[in-house]
Amino acid sequence: MARYTGASCRMCRRESLKLFLKGDRCYSDKCAFERRSFAPGQHGQNRFRKVSDYATQLREKQKVKQIYGMLEAQFKLYFERADRAKGVTGANLLILLERRLDNALYRAGFASSRNQARQFVRHSHFLVNGKKVNIPSYQVTAGDVITVKEKSSKNELIKDNIEGAVRRGVPSWLEIDQTKMQGTVKALPNREEITMPIQEQLIVELYSK
Known part of the structure; x- marks a missing residue:
């Protein structure tokens, strides 16, 4: 599946929100959003532009796409699947995105970062229920056990990430065993546990036009 390969910090500045796309760099003084929190481009500091309802809805969709690292075609498939499912479409959409394997690892x-998690999955560093899974969009479900592959357990980068997980906090639907380098999906995520400032109803309104 295709993915965005441009500048990550530019996207944070465009959305006027830190999206934490570059991992540890986002927590450091090197974060571009901290130094230049205005939008990119020559008109980025123009604070007096009128914003239409359509533009607000579009920006919300773009923001969620960027958070989870997807392009338009794949994101639309997720929306269509959420729309077919029972319940509230917007909440269904976010829950489907949270259940992605790369997001669960992050x-x-x-x-x-989710980008790093995607690379780990593509390089087959993790097992799900003892089986190799190299598809970042794989949907985890309650009871799934995610473990670091034996050959990858010596990877210092993965070890450092696990030790630093406390800084971000681990959601209640996941349980982590640092000594075994293992994570368990205790339950499916719910809308209340998605803490990013997302107004999913705007996305529903955009696609409903």
Whole structure:
């Protein structure tokens, strides 16, 4: 699946929100958003632009896409699946995105960013229920056990990430065993546990036009 390969910090500045796309760098003084929190481009510091309802809805969709690292085609498939499911479409969409394997690894602290987690999965560093899974979009479910592959357990980067997971906090739907380098999906995530400032109803309104 194609992915965005441009500047990550530019996206944070565009959304006027720190999206934590570059891992530890986002917590340091080198964070571009901390130094230049205005939008990129020559008109980025113009604070008096009128913003239409459509522009607000579009920006919300772009923000969520960027947080979870997806392009338009894949994101739309997630929306269509959420729309077909029972319940509130917006909440369904965010829960499906949270259940992605790369996101679960990031939220559990095995990776410092979702992009890094995606790379770990593609390089087959992790097992799900004892089986190799190299698809970042794999949907985890309650009871799944995610473990670091034996050959990858000596990877210092993964070890450092696990030790630093306390800084971000691990959501209640995941349980981490640092000594075994193992994570367990205790339950499916719910909307209240998604703490990023997301207004999913704006995305629903955009796609409903």
